Amino acid sequence: MTGEAFDPLEAEPIARKRLVLFYLIDVSGSMDGQKIGVVNQVMEEVIPEIRNVGGADSDIQLAVLTFSSGTSWMYPQPSSIETFQWSRLSADGMTSMGGAFLELDNKMSRSAFLSAPHLSFAPVVFLLTDGYPTDDALGALEKLKLNRWFKSSLKVALGIGDFDRDILEAFTGNPELVLSTATGKNLAQLIRFATISSSTIGSRSMGYGSGGADSEDSSALKEKAFIDMKKDAFGDEQNPTVDDIDMDDSGW
Amino acid sequence: MxxxxxxxxxxxxxxxxxxxxxxxxxxxxxxxxxxxxxxxxxxxxxxxxxxxxxxxxxxxxxxxxxxxxxxxxxxxxxxxxxxxxxxxxxxxxxxRLLPKDNEEFSDFLRTYRITKTEPPRRVPVKFASFPCLIRAAIQVVDSFAALHRVGKSYQDLNDGGISMDMSTGDIIICDCDNIAPDRTNFGIAGKQGYMAPEIVLGTKTPDVYSDRFSLAVILFKLFFRDDPFWGAKVCKCCNLTDYNYRKYYGEEPVFIYHPTDSSNRPVEGIHDNVIRMWGRYPQYLKDLFTRAFVDGLKETSKRPIEIEWMSALIRLRSESFMCSCGGFSFVSDDAEKSGECTCPKCGRSYPVLMLGKTRLPLAKDAVAYSCQTRFGSDDFEKITLKVVENRLKQGLMGLKNLDDCDWEVFLDGTRKSVQPDKGTEIVPGMRIEFDRKTSGTVLRRN
CATH class of the missing domain: 3.30.200.20 (Phosphorylase Kinase; domain 1)
Structure with a gap:
């Protein structure tokens, strides 16, 4: 029906699809000092950078879970990147990675962090650690892997120094999604790269004709896009795992 | 670094x-x-x-x-x-450098821009008037027509590629580095929500046809501020995984206002913009969107071409009006029968000039353009006619000739010439010959 008065310029913000970036961050004692300092600094810097990633129709939200002797969410709900304030972390205690996996499984559901009626993009999950779990992480991971949100999510792990590569590969399901730094020297670069590229992939373009979306829970397309971006940023032959072997490891 | x-x-x-x-x-x-x-x-x-x-x-x-x-x-x-x-x-x-006061199309859709300050602030982003919005739409379509006429396609049209002056509606198309001769592609596919189904499915690479699909999405979002394929059916999936994206935007997208399939209607509380606005727009515009998003989904050649959008938008520009009371509306479907156009807010009525199919309400300052009054002209920016008030007789409205040739005005068997820069009183029933092949008639009131 035309011919009625209305204001064609008055509108609500266009409906947005939610993209939750989950960060599982190891804050055990070994992370204390420079490592946790780098994490704090780079996260404070990178958050403003991803405020406009994804354009108008993505609502990027962050949910940060730290694990040491126990687990703790930075905020009780995922919060929008527009208003998110990073609360600086400190490190102490054990490495309850398994506890973190179970807690993530708890919250990755429609009745918790991914509530309706919002439409969500498949989430992104980062795992950052510098050591070996002190609890039954593998058992917890088996349970987490049954979670359909987790299955469809893009999973990226960042390992620092001497870390449990097996569990990180089991977590991501693909060795190419495990980024590592021998000393932590390029930790900032890796966190920045992983955050920006995955928020772009999560909310944006997909390569055409790549197939790989054959099963409902598959994250294969996003994984491939992430690996492509990794190669584009760091080169084919230059795996970010090995480019800082000469760096000073003292003072941690 | x-x-x-x-x-x-x-x-x-x-x-x-x-x-x-x-x-x-x-x-x-x-x-x-x-x-x-x-x-x-x-x-x-x-x-x-x-x-x-x-x-x-x-x-x-x-x-x-x-x-x-x-x-x-x-x-x-x-x-x-x-x-x-x-x-x-x-x-x-x-x-070129973008004008510093320009806003991005994506921020227009979001209705605000986020400042780079800490803490970030929201700055409202809104067109100064509806004519500015229409001007932006016309310029986007005209730019793509120009691009396609030289045999090239843009290939990655999305909300990040258009910069706009909100006070005028002037636009600039950015990110021109993927523009290539049609059917040549350098690996770009596009952005979710803007890609044509055949690109989502990977059966074709981007070309003029997929540009036309993305153009329709951009225009839809410009007017209706929602996604043409995100309705109830898509909401049910909760998690827009790659699989679901492929399904709802590639394999079986359903236009939210599909004429016969109501399975994917917009959802109250989520898609309130389109729910409020779709019904208000005239059918000829909605028909083009329906063709793009229903018939043109699989049959790419059925997607509206630029010139069709252009003529609909030029018509829409003329058929929208702002009454002196501030009420905005589109000309109602019965205007041709009643011979006048009535402001739905205050009830004031205006005479209507028929220019082909276009019904131009003759409110003060209303204008017509060269493409509407001159045979063969495609100039949609040059104003050739304007509704003005007589300087000596307050309240007497007339049509002013802003073109560079004489008009012939016919009324009840009489005839007179109106030279450039001169005007003539608006009288129901008058017919104006703008040139030998183009004329307009002021409707008689019934």
Missing amino acids: SSFSSGDRIPLMTGGYAKVVRDAPLGSGGQGEVYLVEYKGTQHALKWYTSLKMRTSVEFKENIRKNVYDGAPSERFAWPLDVTEDVNGSFGYVM
Whole structure:
């Protein structure tokens, strides 16, 4: 029906699809000092950078879970990147990675962090650690892997120094999604790269004709896009795992 | 880490240099960085590739060189003006600088821009008036018509590629580096929600047809502020995984206002914009969207071409009116029968001038354009007719000839000429011959 008065310029913000970036961050004692300092600094810097990633129709939200002797969410709900304030972390205690996996499984559901009626993009999950779990992480991971949100999510792990590569590969399901730094020297670069590229992939373009979306829970397309971006940023032959072997490891 | 610092001179292929004038890049993204440079004596932008794929692709670079050589199809593209020589294994191109007060299309959709301050603030982004919005729509369509006429396609139209002046509606098409001769593609597919189904499915690479699909999405979002394929059916999936995206945007997308399939209607509380606005727009515009998103989904040649959008938008521009009371509306369907157009807010009625199919309400300051009053003209910006008030007799409204040729006015067997810059009183029943082949009639009231 035309011919009625209305204001064609008055509108609500266009409906947005939610993209939750989950960060599982190891804050055990070994992370204390420079490592946790780098994490704090780079996260404070990178958050403003991803405020406009994804354009108008993505609502990027962050949910940060730290694990040491126990687990703790930075905020009780995922919060929008527009208003998110990073609360600086400190490190102490054990490495309850398994506890973190179970807690993530708890919250990755429609009745918790991914509530309706919002439409969500498949989430992104980062795992950052510098050591070996002190609890039954593998058992917890088996349970987490049954979670359909987790299955469809893009999973990226960042390992620092001497870390449990097996569990990180089991977590991501693909060795190419495990980024590592021998000393932590390029930790900032890796966190920045992983955050920006995955928020772009999560909310944006997909390569055409790549197939790989054959099963409902598959994250294969996003994984491939992430690996492509990794190669584009760091080169084919230059795996970010090995480019800082000469760096000073003292003072941690 | 920036690739350049202030004072660096980057050699250009055509000779000369682009000189970096600011240390930090103006912006950076997945593909590269943008620097403020001095080029031919004035400030320009330099896009510099950091992406390995792009900086090492000979074909990609050659295509940009070719575009520099060909020149822009219209002044509304931030077209590559010059390509740099290789520096440290990469290259870039020079383009115009965007006006600093321009806003991005994505921020228009969001209704605000987020400042880069800490803490960030929201700055409202809104067109100054409906004519500005229409002007933006017309310019986007006209730009794509110009691009397609030179045999090229844009291939990645999305909400990040259009810069707009909200006070005028003037637009600039940005990110022109994937523009290539039709059917040539350098690996770009597009952005979710803007890609044509055949691109989502990977059965074709982007071309003019997929550009036309993305253009329809952009226009839909410009007017209705919602996604044409995100309705109840898509909401049910909760998690828009790659599989679900492929299904709802590639394999079986359902237009939210599909005429016979109501399974994907917009959802109250989520898609309130389109729910409020769809019914208010005239059928001829809605028909084009329906064709693009229903018939044109699989049959790419059925998607509306630019000239069809153009004529609908030019008509819409004339058939929307603002009453002196401030009420806005589109001309109602019965205007032709009643012979007048009534403001739904205050009830005041205006005479109507029929220009072909277009019904122009003759409210003060209403205008018609060359493309509507001159045979063969496609000039949609030159105003040839304006509704003005007589300077000596307050309240007496007339049509002023702003064209450069005489009009012939016929009324009840009489005839008179109206010279350029002269006017004539509006009288129901009068017929105006603007030229030998184009005329308009002021409807008689019934």
